Amino acid sequence: MNKITQNDIEALIELFDRSDWRELRVVGNGIDLFVSKDSNARRSIDSTTVAPAGAESPPRGPPTPISQPAAARTPPAHWVVIRAPCIGTFYNAPEPGAPAFVSIGQSVSLDTEVCLVEVMKLFTTVRAGVIGTIRELLVADAELVEFDQPLFYVEPDG
Amino acid sequence: MAEPTPQTRVLIANRGELAVRIARVARTLGMESVLAASAADRDSLAAREADRVVVIGSAPARESYLNAPRIMHAAIATRCTALHPGYGFLSEQPTLVDMCADNGITFIGPTAEAMRKVGDKLSARALARSVGVPMTSGSERLTSTAQALEVAGQIGYPVITKASAGGGGRGMVVACNPAELATSFEKASAVAREVFGDGTLYLERFVERARHIEVQLVGDGKGHVVHFGERDCSLQRRYQKMIEEAPAAILPETARMQLQQAAISLLSRIRYRNAGTVEFLYDEPTQQFFFMEVNARLQVEHPVSEFVTGVDLVRIQLLLATETGALPPQPAVRVSGHAIEARILAEDPNRDFLPSPGRVTRWRPPAGDGIRVDTAVTEGTLIPPFYDSMIAKLVVHGRTRADATERLAGALARFEIEGVATNLRLLQFVVDHPDYRSNRTDTRWLERTLLPAFRAQ
Numbered sequence: 192m193n194k195i196t197q198n199d200i201e202a203l204i205e206l207f208d209r210s211d212w213r214e215l216r217v218v219g220n221g222i223d224l225f226v227s228k229d230s231n232a233r234r235s236i237d238s239t240t241v242a243p244a245g246a247e248s249p250p251r252g253p254p255t256p257i258s259q260p261a262a263a264r265t266p267p268a269h270w271v272v273i274r275a276p277c278i279g280t281f282y283n284a285p286e287p288g289a290p291a292f293v294s295i296g297q298s299v300s301l302d303t304e305v306c307l308v309e310v311m312k313l314f315t316t317v318r319a320g321v322i323g324t325i326r327e328l329l330v331a332d333a334e335l336v337e338f339d340q341p342l343f344y345v346e347p348d349g
Numbered sequence: 350m351a352e353p354t355p356q357t358r359v360l361i362a363n364r365g366e367l368a369v370r371i372a373r374v375a376r377t378l379g380m381e382s383v384l385a386a387s388a389a390d391r392d393s394l395a396a397r398e399a400d401r402v403v404v405i406g407s408a409p410a411r412e413s414y415l416n417a418p419r420i421m422h423a424a425i426a427t428r429c430t431a432l433h434p435g436y437g438f439l440s441e442q443p444t445l446v447d448m449c450a451d452n453g454i455t456f457i458g459p460t461a462e463a464m465r466k467v468g469d470k471l472s473a474r475a476l477a478r479s480v481g482v483p484m485t486s487g488s489e490r491l492t493s494t495a496q497a498l499e500v501a502g503q504i505g506y507p508v509i510t511k512a513s514a515g516g517g518g519r520g521m522v523v524a525c526n527p528a529e530l531a532t533s534f535e536k537a538s539a540v541a542r543e544v545f546g547d548g549t550l551y552l553e554r555f556v557e558r559a560r561h562i563e564v565q566l567v568g569d570g571k572g573h574v575v576h577f578g579e580r581d582c583s584l585q586r587r588y589q590k591m592i593e594e595a596p597a598a599i600l601p602e603t604a605r606m607q608l609q610q611a612a613i614s615l616l617s618r619i620r621y622r623n624a625g626t627v628e629f630l631y632d633e634p635t636q637q638f639f640f641m642e643v644n645a646r647l648q649v650e651h652p653v654s655e656f657v658t659g660v661d662l663v664r665i666q667l668l669l670a671t672e673t674g675a676l677p678p679q680p681a682v683r684v685s686g687h688a689i690e691a692r693i694l695a696e697d698p699n700r701d702f703l704p705s706p707g708r709v710t711r712w713r714p715p716a717g718d719g720i721r722v723d724t725a726v727t728e729g730t731l732i733p734p735f736y737d738s739m740i741a742k743l744v745v746h747g748r749t750r751a752d753a754t755e756r757l758a759g760a761l762a763r764f765e766i767e768g769v770a771t772n773l774r775l776l777q778f779v780v781d782h783p784d785y786r787s788n789r790t791d792t793r794w795l796e797r798t799l800l801p802a803f804r805a806q
Contacts, residue, residue, distance in 0.1 A: 277412070278405040278419050280426070311418035335426045337404040338388055
């Protein structure tokens with residue numbers, strides 16, 4: 192496969208629109224495109240962390256409901272990604288029922304707590320590490336996250 | 350109609366060629382596999398072979414392959430029913446076995462209890478003694494240089510210090526006289542403390558020109574233990590094996606049977622489960638053998654045993670985990686022909702074996718009858734600098750040792766690797782050496798005779 196162009200992607204989406212497929216995933220040559228007709232579809236995660244195409248009924252983790260609409264979207268280049276420090280369960284609040292650490296539009300500073308990642312009952316606090324505004328929440332509460340997986344998009348100040 | 354077996358899903362807590370192998374064997378058995386990979390291995394061949402990949406941490410092993418909680422989290426979150434630890438990393442850590450048990454996951458290996466019994470070298474010696482397996486005269490745990498000197502005087506020089514908590518050459522120093530022992534004891538203990546977290550040492554009489562011979566075994570956990578022949582792994586550099594063969598061609602038939610029987614008695618006593626190896630030193634002139642240690646896992650060099658017995662040991666390991674009675678009866682295990690494995694390392698023998706990670710720009714492994722290459726490398730693979738430098742195992746089989754040696758020489762000559770420095774030239778030099786051809790070697794031969802000759806050419 193040669194370099195994938197904008198035209199190729201448009202052609203693929205058009206093909207997808209006309210088909211009766213529910214989901215389409217294209218991985219390779221530096222892109223990871225995931226489109227879905229299901230508004231509750233699982234968000235595409237890092238292309239390198241999912242099963243290769245062709246694996247029959249790949250094992251799944253716990254159910255992973257997600258509030259974000261599915262789309263292959265690239266954030267503006269200057270936005271900063273807060274990533275998972277290791278594999279674990281993502282928690283958006285200090286305890287069940289408590290208000291979330293952060294929400295969209297909230298300002299954060301370097302040491303603002305943004306979430307917890309739990310590994311075998313050991314909780315690690317993840318801090319923003321950037322001064323700016325939370326623009327997107329990429330992971331739902333209690334979801335499995337892998338090392339380096341994007342958790343939040345932050346628009347830095349200035 | 351038989352009850353449908355619940356789907357077995359195996360977490361592979363390892364990397365490289367063995368992870369590839371486990372994923373492939375799992376697939377042929379209708380099992381699913383999940384690879385717990387480090388970030389450096391997310392695009393590895395093992396990642397492509399597994400049904401699913403979970404990136405558990407960054408590249409350094411303590412953040413990933415040595416991090417038991419993260420591995421367990423991956424296993425639980427992906428609903429694995431079994432876990433294969435491979436070799437190295439956490440494969441001999443009883444705490445991982447305990448964590449598996451606590452979470453209802455079958456550990457594909459021995460019980461934690463067996464692992465503890467044989468993992469501590471002194472307790473393994475006590476076990477061997479209790480079933481009458483011969484061993485070199487040695488000491489109990491030593492606490493000071495003064496005590497070591499006293500015990501060494503009784504045992505007789507040369508002696509070798511060994512760490513009670515582990516092997517691999519760390520904490521091992523040979524002393525030929527009291528002065529050498531006095532200068533090396535503290536240092537060896539410090540190394541053992543550093544590497545194993547336990548500085549306990551003991552002494553053994555050092556057998557100077559010994560062969561390293563080990564017996565491959567698999568137990569069903571109920572007291573039935575089957576051997577799959579023995580291997581001669583005498584070609585070592587700094588206690589790291591470089592070339593291994595099966596069977597051990599120098600063994601007279603009586604000694605072979607005694608060795609195999611000793612290994613079986615030892616592991617039967619503890620109702621050993623899954624694959625393990627009992628290692629011995631063999632003194633050729635006297636035809637005596639001495640117990641060295643038990644490796645409570647599958648070993649790197651297991652393919653030579655597979656080649657001569659026709660048995661797939663990884664397959665047996667996985668089947669044992671699902672309790673379908675996979676162990677063949679002993680008489681069904683027959684050794685045929687001779688197999689040799691050469692470890693291909695990304696190390697430069699011309700620069701004191703400096704590891705040479707990097708991108709493999711050309712990769713043409715040999716193929717043909719009686720040739721097997723176990724590897725996770727393909728052309729373009731990046732060899733990461735974080736792990737062991739072994740990039741492939743070249744294994745050959747022939748009718749006789751001479752046939753196998755000839756085949757190995759040819760296969761090494763055809764193996765083309767570019768982009769990273771390797772030990773291919775050194776392996777060729779070994780295989781062409783008259784001592785190797787006539788099988789007159791011992792565990793020190795490579796360092797004593799071969800390496801100086803290699804450097805001088």
